[in-house]
Amino acid sequence: MAHATRVLRSEWTKATTVRSTVWTLGLALLITVLVGMGLSLLFKSTYDDLAPTDQATFDPVFTSFAGMSLGQLAMIAFGVLLVSNEYSSGMIRASLAAVPQRGLFMGAKLLVGTVLVFVVGMATSFLSFFLGQAVLGDLATSIGEPNVLRAVVGGGLYMTLIALFAMGITWMLRSAILSFSILIPLFFMVTPILGAIPATQDAAQWLPDQAGTMIMTVVAPDRPYGPWGGLLIMVAWVVAALIAGYATLRTRDA
Amino acid sequence: MIELDGLTKRYGSTTAVDRLTCTVQPGVVTGFLGPNGAGKSTTMRMMLGLDRPTAGDVRIDGKHYEDLRSPLHHIGALLEAKSVHGGRTARNHLRVLAQSNGIPERRVPEVLDLVGLGSVANKRPKGFSLGMGQRLGIAAALLGDPKILMFDEPVNGLDPEGIRWIRDLMRHLATEGKTVFVSSHLMSEMALTADHLIVIGQGRLLADTSMAQFIRENSRSYVRVRTPEPERLRDALGEAGVTVAPGGDGTLEADDVDAARVGELAAAHGVVLHELSPQQASLEEAFMRLTAGAVQYQSHNAPTGAAGGPEPSRKEQ
Structure with a gap:
């Protein structure tokens, strides 16, 4: 136990003594909140011009979360860099020479990363919601309405899981460039497009972000799983990525 | 350890x-x-x-x-x-x-x-x-x-x-x-x-x-001698069982003997010496010789099989 505590402290120091941590987490929060506020402002000022059907389906929570799809990229960047920094710098050799128990090393880094993204993710989600609602004014909903608190907490959980997924992929690929070139197009283009095309919708709804974002919706779309079921699907993806990452770390030369 | x-x-x-x-x-x-x-x-x-x-x-x-x-x-x-x-x-x-x-x-x-x-x-x-x-x-x-x-x-x-x-x-x-x-x-x-x-x-x-x-083991140590009477010195050392080979530049090289003994033998026979110095082949040379057969990136016409030197685990090529 003392051994694990030591390694955790070391990983905490590692994460908090490089600039990329502050940059990526700071950007994740800022982008998500500002885009959410911007879109809320846009809706607020143009609401009266909207078609009645659009007015009827207007979702104030969803609107204030509009920045999530962009902000998640910064979260992914944090997850990727936390791991890939070890490989790109060569620090991995010093790290493993100091902590040769690779499972412990990976576990400590994941825990530190999880704590950071959980705190920042939750702050991002709650700030996005409250600031977005403040901008929406009389169009706003409140945290006490049905499913709203679940959606806001869900936003923080989603941010945490997407960063963990990125960490798992990077443990497997061991390179920032490789990981980014897979993850960024995947979550920014591929899955949203597949999710929008009717022919591929059925398959796309099982992808990690498509399933995971269900937790952030107040009015759930018609899917074979509910919000928590969707989150569970995303958890399964994260676990799979982490297992693959651990297998790589375990067997490959550093 | x-x-x-x-x-x-x-x-x-x-x-x-x-x-x-x-x-x-x-x-x-x-x-x-x-x-x-x-x-x-x-x-x-x-x-x-x-x-x-x-x-x-x-x-x-x-x-x-x-x-x-x-x-x-x-x-x-x-x-x-x-x-x-x-x-x-x-x-x-x-x-x-x-x-x-x-x-x-x-x-x-x-x-x-x-x-x-x-x-x-x-x-x-x-x-x-x-x-x-x-x-x-x-x-x-x-x-x-x-x-x-x-x-x-x-x-x-x-x-x-x-x-x-x-x-x-x-x-x-x-x-x-x-x-x-x-x-x-x-x-x-x-x-x-x-x-x-x-x-x-x-x-x-x-x-x-x-x-x-x-x-x-890997560096040949010898005594370099310079004398105006190489033939006499060669005989004198030969009598005492010391092998002598001509070195470059008009010198003689005596193996397996220390400088003092060469000097004593020369003095006993009244041979004039101009130089008497213990020499050692460079370690770099010894190292090159030892690894000559085991250099990965050497050119192909280089000699294979190291001249001397222990090779405990030589693998057939």
């Missing part, structure tokens, strides 16, 4: 390290010598548990590396490849390593001062020169005050001042009773620092011997 037992590393069909068995003894500087590409760095990475051996095993103080709870207390290593995050200050880099091994943080400024980086403790290593980078790597190796220190090609690319600093440091560490294991592809560098030698070529052990014995 480091024990290697049948250590082997293969990459596909290439064998980088081939059944290496040897022991690195405590309290001396052991030179780990071999031509470029002989498998030195791979061996060192396997010692640190970074690369997994294909077969065989390494023990540090009797334990497998991954069973060490605080490895930095046992062994400190400076690897050839950079192993520092360029954006984390020198001080924080060392704090990270200290924390992971339960080393008190007051040790960080101590080792920084020891390697002369005290003034740049809060600077990012990406702006460091090669020499400063090496010093930071050495500070990390010394952090846990380990009994074993391992340096992979520590002087590569350093300026003369840096080279001397590292050489002095290694000798100093050995006088403190530490085990120092240092790799090099330069015999001349080893001759100045090492007490013991482990020589490998194409991953195979070529020699595991004390420096003194290596010199004895």
Whole structure:
């Protein structure tokens, strides 16, 4: 136990003594909140011009979360860099020479990363919601309405899981460039497009972000799983990525 | 103490390290010598548990590396490849390593001062020169005050001042009773620092011997004599059973005899000597001869089969 505590402290120091941590987490929060506020402002000022059907389906929570799809990229960047920094710098050799128990090393880094993204993710989600609602004014909903608190907490959980997924992929690929070139197009283009095309919708709804974002919706779309079921699907993806990452770390030369 | 037992590393069909068995003894500087590409760095990475051996095993103080709870207390290593995050200050880099091994943080400024980086403790290593980078790597190796220190090609690319600093440091560490294991592809560098030698070529052990014995076995020592009467001297020495061969430049070379005896024999026969000097073939030559058959990147018309030199585990080609 003392051994694990030591390694955790070391990983905490590692994460908090490089600039990329502050940059990526700071950007994740800022982008998500500002885009959410911007879109809320846009809706607020143009609401009266909207078609009645659009007015009827207007979702104030969803609107204030509009920045999530962009902000998640910064979260992914944090997850990727936390791991890939070890490989790109060569620090991995010093790290493993100091902590040769690779499972412990990976576990400590994941825990530190999880704590950071959980705190920042939750702050991002709650700030996005409250600031977005403040901008929406009389169009706003409140945290006490049905499913709203679940959606806001869900936003923080989603941010945490997407960063963990990125960490798992990077443990497997061991390179920032490789990981980014897979993850960024995947979550920014591929899955949203597949999710929008009717022919591929059925398959796309099982992808990690498509399933995971269900937790952030107040009015759930018609899917074979509910919000928590969707989150569970995303958890399964994260676990799979982490297992693959651990297998790589375990067997490959550093 | 480091024990290697049948250590082997293969990459596909290439064998980088081939059944290496040897022991690195405590309290001396052991030179780990071999031509470029002989498998030195791979061996060192396997010692640190970074690369997994294909077969065989390494023990540090009797334990497998991954069973060490605080490895930095046992062994400190400076690897050839950079192993520092360029954006984390020198001080924080060392704090990270200290924390992971339960080393008190007051040790960080101590080792920084020891390697002369005290003034740049809060600077990012990406702006460091090669020499400063090496010093930071050495500070990390010394952090846990380990009994074993391992340096992979520590002087590569350093300026003369840096080279001397590292050489002095290694000798100093050995006088403190530490085990120092240092790799090099330069015999001349080893001759100045090492007490013991482990020589490998194409991953195979070529020699595991004390420096003194290596010199004895691998360098021909002879006495060079210059005289206006070479014929008389040759006869005089021949009578005493000393073999003499003509050297270059009108000199004679007497093998297996010390200079005093040659001088006495010359005096007894009244032969005038203009020069009488003990000579030793350079260690570099001996090293080249030893590894001649085991150089990976040599040209194809080079002679195969080393002239002399022990080759305990020669594999059929």
